[in-house]
Amino acid sequence: MNDAEPADESVDEPPRRxxxxxxxxxVAIIEAARHTFAERGYARTTxxxxxxxxxxxxxxxxxxxxxxxxxxxxxxxxxxxxxxxAAGDPKTxxxxxxxxxxRRLESDxxxxxxxxxxxxxxxxxxxxxxxxxxxxxxxxxxYGSVLSPGEPAVPDGDLDTRVAxxxxxxxxxxxxxxxxxxEPLASMPPDKLTEHLTRILRxxxxx
Numbered sequence: 001m002n003d004a005e006p007a008d009e010s011v012d013e014p015p016r017r018x019x020x021x022x023x024x025x026x027v028a029i030i031e032a033a034r035h036t037f038a039e040r041g042y043a044r045t046t047x048x049x050x051x052x053x054x055x056x057x058x059x060x061x062x063x064x065x066x067x068x069x070x071x072x073x074x075x076x077x078x079x080x081x082x083x084x085x086a087a088g089d090p091k092t093x094x095x096x097x098x099x100x101x102x103r104r105l106e107s108d109x110x111x112x113x114x115x116x117x118x119x120x121x122x123x124x125x126x127x128x129x130x131x132x133x134x135x136x137x138x139x140x141x142x143y144g145s146v147l148s149p150g151e152p153a154v155p156d157g158d159l160d161t162r163v164a165x166x167x168x169x170x171x172x173x174x175x176x177x178x179x180x181x182x183e184p185l186a187s188m189p190p191d192k193l194t195e196h197l198t199r200i201l202r203x204x205x206x207x
Contacts, residue, residue, distance in 0.1 A: 028054040029061055033075040037113040041120035042072060042127050072131060076113045077104050079135050082142045090147050094201035101170055102194045109178040118175055136167050147205070165204045173197060 032053035036045050047068055051058045065071040073079050078101060085100040086093060109115050121128035140163040147159065177185040177193070185193065 025054070025056050025060060026064060029056060029064065029071070030075050030080075033071050034077075034113055035111055037072060037075060038111040038116045041116050041124070042068075042113075042131065043120065043124040047071070069131065069134070072113060072117075073134055073138070076135065078114065079138060082139060086142045086146045088146070093143070093146055094198050094205055097166070097170075098194050098198040098201055101173075102190050102197065105174060105178055106190050109174075115174060115178055118171065118179060132167070132171075136164055139163050139167060143205075162205055166201055169197075169200055169204065 029050065033045075033050045036050050036053060040049075045068070047061050048058050050071070051061050054061075061071065065074060078085075081100070085096050088096060105112060105115070117128055117131060140160050143163055143166075144159050173185065173193070176182045177188075188196075
C-alpha cells in the first residue's frame with residue numbers, strides 16, 4: 001500500500017524535544033494519531049500533522065512506526081489492546097471481546113479511529129479494505145493463540161473464517177449503532193447489547 005502523504009505545506013515542523021523519553025513520545029504519538037484519524041479520516045491525515053500535535057519530529061514517527069498504516073493499527077484501541085483482552089480462559093473469550101468492544105465504543109465512539117475508518121470507507125474503499133484485512137489478520141493470530149495454543153496457524157483454515165465473521169459482526173454493530181444509528185441497536189442499553197453480542201460471538205467461535 002502506498003503511504004505517500006499529500007503535501008501539507010501549511011504545517012510547520014514541531015519543536016524538537018530535547019529530553020529523551022521514548023515511551024512518553026510513543027504514548028504522545030499514539031494519542032495524537034487517535035484524535036487526528038478520528039477527526040480527519042485515514043486518507044486526509046498526514047504524519048506531519050500527527051507529529052505537530054504530539055510535539056515530536058516527523059522522523060521520530062517513521063522510526064517508531066515505519067508508515068501511516070502501522071501507526072493507524074497501533075492507534076485503534078481494539079487492535080492494540082487485543083492481546084490483553086483475549087488473554088484468559090478460551091471458553092469466555094466471546095464475553096471478553098463483547099465487553100471490551102461495547103465498553104470502548106460507549107466511552108468514546110466519536111474519537112475512535114475504527115468509526116472514522118468506517119465513515120470514510122465509501123470515499124477511500126481501497127485503504128479501508130487494506131486496513132480491515134490487516135486488523136483481521138492480527139485478530140486471527142491473537143485469537144488463535146488463545147483458542148489453539150501451541151498450534152501453528154493454518155492459512156485459510158476454519159479459524160480464519162470464524163475470525164472474519166466475528167469482525168464482520170462487530171463492524172455491522174459499530175456501523176448500525178454508532179454511525180447510522182438504526183433501531184433497535186441505537187437505543188439498546190449497553191448491557192443488553194453486550195449480552196446479545198456475546199451470544200452471537202460464542203455461536204460464531206464455538207457453534
